[in-house]
Amino acid sequence: MPLTRKAYRAAILHSIADPAEVGIEASYEYFEDGLLVVDNGQISALGHARELLASLPADIEITHYQDALITPGFIDTHIHLPQTGMVGAYGEQLLDWLNTYTFPCESQFADRAHAEEVAEIFIKELLRNGTTTALVFGSVHPQSVNAFFAAAEKLDLRMIAGKVMMDRNAPDYLTDTAESSYLESKALIERWHGKGRLHYAVTPRFAPTSTPEQLTLAGQLLGEYPDLYMQTHISENLQEVEWVKELFPERKGYLDVYDHYQLLGERSVFAHGVHLCDDECARLAQTGSAVAFCPTSNLFLGSGLFNLPMAEKHKLNVGLGTDVGGGTSFSLLQTLNEAYKVMQLQGARLSPFKSLYLATLGGARALRLEERIGTLQPGTDADFLVLDYNATPLLGYRLKQSKSIAETLFVLMTLGDDRTVAQTYAAGNLVHQR
Template sequence: MAAELTAFRGTILYFRDDPGVASPADSHVHIEDGLLVIENGHVARVGPAEPLLAALPKGTPVTDHRGMLLMPGFIDAHVHYAQTDVIASGGGTLLNWLEQHIFPEEARFAEHAHASEVADFFLDELLRHGTTTALVFGSVHRTSADAFFEAAARRGMRLGAGQVMMDRHCPEALRDTAESSHRDARELIERWDGNGRLHYAITPRFAVTSSDEQLRLAGELARAHPNAFIHSHVAENTDEVAWVAKLFPGARSYLDVYERFGLLRERAIYAHCIHLDAADRRRMAETGAAAAFCPTSNLFLGSGLFDIEATDAAGMRFALATDVGGGTSFSLLQTMQDAYKVAQQKGQTLTALRAFYLATLGGARALRLDDRIGSFEPGREADFIVLDPAATPLMERRMRSARTLEERLFAWMILGDERSVRQAYVMGKLASTSASAAARSA
């Protein structure tokens, strides 16, 4: 087959390493007038525009985004599609919020038509906000996982998801059994894991809602399917931590519960990781597990403040996550803003450069997908977004006085939202266009 070649011109930014560790020269590539060349949905070349334009075969389509920023699509390391319709629901702290809002809403996902409609809206919303990859919670129902994967396959996105496992301490309508959850997960893995760009996630909700037997069988699945994700929550709320200690008196810590059942390894993503100690963080680093830092939901539910410095000191991987519906926005730009505020409250530092890394290559590294997504290195899948520096009058005005890349990124991080995302591309194909961009081109 003949190669399908396209090119995109604009300011280009992508990362090669963590700016919190590496020097600026080694951490990222920034080209004011650059060209991104896509061949059959993958990055072929990237560099200064003029020489690459001269080398393109005659007739190659070139999309002109000069004045805009082209960067890899955002990666959301933890988000609940089954909570889409209860975002912005007040209800106190984590445990009573779950009882009041989340469990009644998730019961609706027993119906395939409902799950499918929400999945379609959810994925379109991700793309509208510039998120091209996510690790996603559904509900305890088999149909919620199938509906999500069907919607994801139609869009060709790289996504991970799984059916939630929950056999105790939850409403009867949301309760499975250790055996049924194991059987369903095994069949879903066979059907969906590695199907196109899809990944299965073994998904015990959290230790409180899974029996020893359910966690044991989840660990068996994890050993049998090392390429599958493990996706759960840990140490989000102090009341939750205390409850886990009563339920598992033999465990050293909340995190240790998961390790005892074989659920701590590479491709294990644990949301929150707020109330960990040094030994927990060391085990996360040693096993290759990663944390999903969910600042928006942590602030919304009053759960606590993620410790970036302690996480770095342990050498533990982490990425950013919206955690909708506890999180209050699908926007990773808004999530960066809250991450910055959390760091400020802890007396710590989060630069804009590092925040954008965490939402792109950092997310890909946490998910162990950095050989496929998260950068513009040749061969990577061409999922990318176009950020508009004049998305709002205030942003346009602020950008005029921004003199450095860090200042421009910081303005996007503090003032930006979905209006900043002019377009999103999946495998080099346009997948979403902002309303403002569509109006301008009309």
């Protein structure tokens, strides 16, 4: 392979730590006129253009962006591939919404051609919105995951996904069995986990749709393959929390169900967590588990407000999730717009630098991938975005009034969406051009 070395010059910003732990000023690096050097899909240098230019060979290709900001690629820690076709479905809260819209939509993934078509649309949407890594729920059908991984592999994307395990409390046309879910998951793990930049996640939908036998086998899979992920839902909706108590009366609470079946751990990500208590946050943090904060979905389905300050108090890893189709946008910029409002409603503030952290390095830490993605540190994968300050007339006009990078960042997160993402790079390759 010939060496491919390229450089990109623009304003550059990335998180280097959690503002809740080190304070805002120490949490990021900003280069007003910065240079990012990429060698063979990895970042090899980052710094001020004036300092780095002299060290580069004369013939290197330098792309210079005006009125733009380079950031790390966004990381979505909770999203559903098979719900792409029902995003924006009217009028229900979680449990009715699942039965009315979600299950019928997911049933279409029994058809391999349908799965392949939606996987292409889904990945294009992720990249258009600047999402370079996502933790993805498939449907109960293995072909949903095969289709997604095949499409992601072609573009050398770092993606994590799993087949839903669901053997009760769902329509007959959409359930597997404890045994079939174990065998199908195992076959997918053998085929895809660790191939290129792909990883597998054991995916029980949520406690109410899995029998104790199925949850036992989910835990067994995690024991058999030590670096697997686990993803599921927790404490999203008050009715759901009560239902779990009825189904598992012998357990202390919702989290204790998963804990009992050995599903907590360093690569376990629990979506929502809106109604977690202090003890549950402490236990999640103690086991190295993470929560995916899904503000657009929590507001859209009327589920409640995630208590980020409580999670921070326990040093619990938190990533951001769009949760399409409960969430209404693939855009993590729009998701941060809603996250800010969720904090406002609780009398708390969400600084633009904490927002940047959640969408990048925070997500990478939740997924234990901070050595590879989430920052622009030399040695990490070259997954990055070019955000256009003039993406819309209003955005261009508003940013001309900006007096600081904090203000610019906040305006991008409030007024920005897929139009703001001019280019998306994954492993140094241009994978989206607006």
